[in-house]
Amino acid sequence: MDELYLDNIDEYVNDHNKIVTYKWLSLTLGVHVNTAKQMLYHYLEHKRKESSPQLHATYLVSGKSVDNGQTCHKVSVVREEQLEDFKSKMTLVVSIHVYSVQKALLRDSGPLYSVDYDAVKDNLKNCSRYSSIRCASAVPMSSVELRQAREKEQAPTSVPENKKPAVNGGASVASKPSAKAPKGIMGMLSFKSTSKNQDGSKDIKPEQKEVAPTDPPKSKPAAKTNPMANFFGSQTSEYDQTMISSPLRSTEGGVMWKVVNFKTKRIEESDSEEEKMEKKKRRRIKRPEPDSSDEDVIPDSPQPLETKDPSPKKEVEAAQLSHGNSETKVRKRRRVLKSHVFLDDEGCMVTEKGYESESYSETEDDFQPSKQPRDNFKAKLPSSSKENEKKSQKRSSASSQKGTKQASITGFFQKK
Amino acid sequence: MTTLTRQDLNFGQVVADILCEFLEVAIHLILYVREVYPSGIFQKRKKYNVPVQMSCHPELNQYIQDTLHCIKPLIEKNDAEKVVVVIMDKEHHPVERFVFEISQPPLLSISAETLLSHVEQLLRAFILKISVCDAVLNNNPPGCSFTVLVHTREAATRNMEKVQVIKDFPWIVADEQEVHMKEPRLIPLKSMTSDIVKMQLYVEERAQKT
Numbered sequence: 001m002d003e004l005y006l007d008n009i010d011e012y013v014n015d016h017n018k019i020v021t022y023k024w025l026s027l028t029l030g031v032h033v034n035t036a037k038q039m040l041y042h043y044l045e046h047k048r049k050e051s052s053p054q055l056h057a058t059y060l061v062s063g064k065s066v067d068n069g070q071t072c073h074k075v076s077v078v079r080e081e082q083l084e085d086f087k088s089k090m091t092l093v094v095s096i097h098v099y100s101v102q103k104a105l106l107r108d109s110g111p112l113y114s115v116d117y118d119a120v121k122d123n124l125k126n127c128s129r130y131s132s133i134r135c136a137s138a139v140p141m142s143s144v145e146l147r148q149a150r151e152k153e154q155a156p157t158s159v160p161e162n163k164k165p166a167v168n169g170g171a172s173v174a175s176k177p178s179a180k181a182p183k184g185i186m187g188m189l190s191f192k193s194t195s196k197n198q199d200g201s202k203d204i205k206p207e208q209k210e211v212a213p214t215d216p217p218k219s220k221p222a223a224k225t226n227p228m229a230n231f232f233g234s235q236t237s238e239y240d241q242t243m244i245s246s247p248l249r250s251t252e253g254g255v256m257w258k259v260v261n262f263k264t265k266r267i268e269e270s271d272s273e274e275e276k277m278e279k280k281k282r283r284r285i286k287r288p289e290p291d292s293s294d295e296d297v298i299p300d301s302p303q304p305l306e307t308k309d310p311s312p313k314k315e316v317e318a319a320q321l322s323h324g325n326s327e328t329k330v331r332k333r334r335r336v337l338k339s340h341v342f343l344d345d346e347g348c349m350v351t352e353k354g355y356e357s358e359s360y361s362e363t364e365d366d367f368q369p370s371k372q373p374r375d376n377f378k379a380k381l382p383s384s385s386k387e388n389e390k391k392s393q394k395r396s397s398a399s400s401q402k403g404t405k406q407a408s409i410t411g412f413f414q415k416k
Numbered sequence: 417m418t419t420l421t422r423q424d425l426n427f428g429q430v431v432a433d434i435l436c437e438f439l440e441v442a443i444h445l446i447l448y449v450r451e452v453y454p455s456g457i458f459q460k461r462k463k464y465n466v467p468v469q470m471s472c473h474p475e476l477n478q479y480i481q482d483t484l485h486c487i488k489p490l491i492e493k494n495d496a497e498k499v500v501v502v503i504m505d506k507e508h509h510p511v512e513r514f515v516f517e518i519s520q521p522p523l524l525s526i527s528a529e530t531l532l533s534h535v536e537q538l539l540r541a542f543i544l545k546i547s548v549c550d551a552v553l554n555n556n557p558p559g560c561s562f563t564v565l566v567h568t569r570e571a572a573t574r575n576m577e578k579v580q581v582i583k584d585f586p587w588i589v590a591d592e593q594e595v596h597m598k599e600p601r602l603i604p605l606k607s608m609t610s611d612i613v614k615m616q617l618y619v620e621e622r623a624q625k626t
Contacts, residue, residue, distance in 0.1 A: 017552060102548060103548070104548040104549070104550050107448070110469065110547065111544055113467055114466040114467075117465065
């Protein structure tokens with residue numbers, strides 16, 4: 001029984017010609033990483049005694065070393081041949097263990113990463129199950145805590161905004177972003193908002209409530225890169241302000257933003273300029289609760305969101321072999337008022353108006369049937385949203401080039 | 417689940433794009449691993465979320481791109497049966513042949529969600545296998561060069577000769593000596609099956625290399 005693992009490793013290394021790293025071994029055999037390291041060590045010893053076909057090994061060495069007069073803690077993966085040399089250069093060696101065993105002489109370290117990549121990806125939820133790195137206070141936040149954390153972030157930013165004049169303008173631009181800016185923000189979507197567009201037709205008060213639970217758009221990184229983000233910054237200041245004071249007539253295009261940090265949050269943009277033009281005097285329908293629940297789940301990795309209603313997973317595209325569609329800064333999402341007609345339990349036709357978010361691009365010409373599925377927040381229409389999901393994902397995989405300018409209402413009624 | 421036929425050219429293009437991208441990465445990696453060119457011209461880049469080695473030499477890159485550009489139409493129409501990367505010694509006798517056998521199912525049924533990430537995972541496995549292939553192969557003699565051959569079905573090559581896809585980049589029928597190898601040893605490396613394409617990679621190696 002004790003020797004069984006030797007045979008296993010032997011099979012992987014010699015028969016399958018795999019690179020066996022300790023992490024891969026621990027996940028494959030379901031053992032603690034330290035056990036895996038010892039297994040590899042014993043296997044190496046065993047094989048070296050037997051003088052079987054040549055094996056190569058890499059080691060992980062960590063310790064203190066002095067570089068240009070500065071002491072630093074180094075962690076390196078080194079080949080066996082360079083091991084002694086490397087050890088002698090370090091002032092203090094804290095740990096050495098076998099990193100991987102393989103038949104091939106590796107010319108570079110790329111394959112070592114590839115080996116672990118798939119193994120970790122398959123075990124994403126419990127990839128640290130066998131690890132010995134632990135932090136007792138690192139626990140995922142509950143949804144309540146998440147909301148509180150977001151509100152706390154919002155509050156400090158709204159305070160400085162009070163001092164700004166009510167009318168927007170390119171005026172108070174960069175000051176906004178001084179608020180927290182999470183890294184890796186993508187899709188800073190702002191497409192206008194100048195004081196010229198004083199249409200003032202919409203009452204944006206209900207929207208404020210939507211903004212409140214979300215993060216303030218963190219346009220700090222964007223401000224440096226994207227001039228559009230400047231408008232973004234000024235705009236949010238206004239929204240925040242109006243939240244606190246009295247409701248203002250919408251001056252800007254009434255664009256609503258939720259910040260999308262691709263890894264943690266989502267951006268949804270509501271009400272495009274065209275929408276405004278179409279429906280002048282219209283009250284925004286307050287977004288129902290289910291949407292906020294969508295934000296509560298913050299995946300750290302490209303995992304599907306778990307939402308109450310069957311809204312399609314937005315993070316799926318991260319794992320897709322897409323060409324960085326979600327990474328481009330040009331794609332935006334907007335909320336479009338759509339009405340859905342359906343038969344309810346009693347057989348009556350019911351028309352429900354609701355917001356759907358859809359993605360569009362700035363130019364509008366290359367509107368792609370988005371790889372980001374539409375968000376159907378009406379929980380009553382599960383079947384339709386699933387259809388949407390299937391259809392949009394089907395389209396994304398086929399990568400068809402039909403670019404409809406606008407996902408019309410009829411588009412909702414999918415052809416079966 | 418949708419069923420698309422080969423006539424759906426869009427889809428054929430997608431498959432050809434994916435395969436040509438993969439072949440480009442694979443060819444660069446083969447050149448790196450088999451030391452056809454000095455490792456100094458290679459640089460680490462990312463593909464399919466893993467590091468791969470690609471060459472920086474502009475003429476080499478252009479040559480490989482032109483080659484694949486001409487192969488792409490063949491793959492689109494499912495005319496390419498095999499793409500072979502042949503490594504030859506100084507006398508232009510092949511010492512190793514990396515054979516990519518490609519076949520596409522005529523009737524494609526796609527399950528959308530998992531398709532692309534699944535294909536990416538399979539291609540990643542190919543890349544990994546190429547990286548470790550020197551464990552099963554003998555070393556090559558110094559001064560090797562390489563070439564790419566395409567085995568096509570039926571009469572596709574005749575069309576290729578008539579229509580030059582890229583100017584000044586003619587394709588010619590391969591010599592007998594480039595195609596056949598003395599006493600080849602067959603080493604299978606990897607195979608994959610997916611909804612859109614089936615691919616197999618094996619290496620034919622000459623028993624006596626030097």
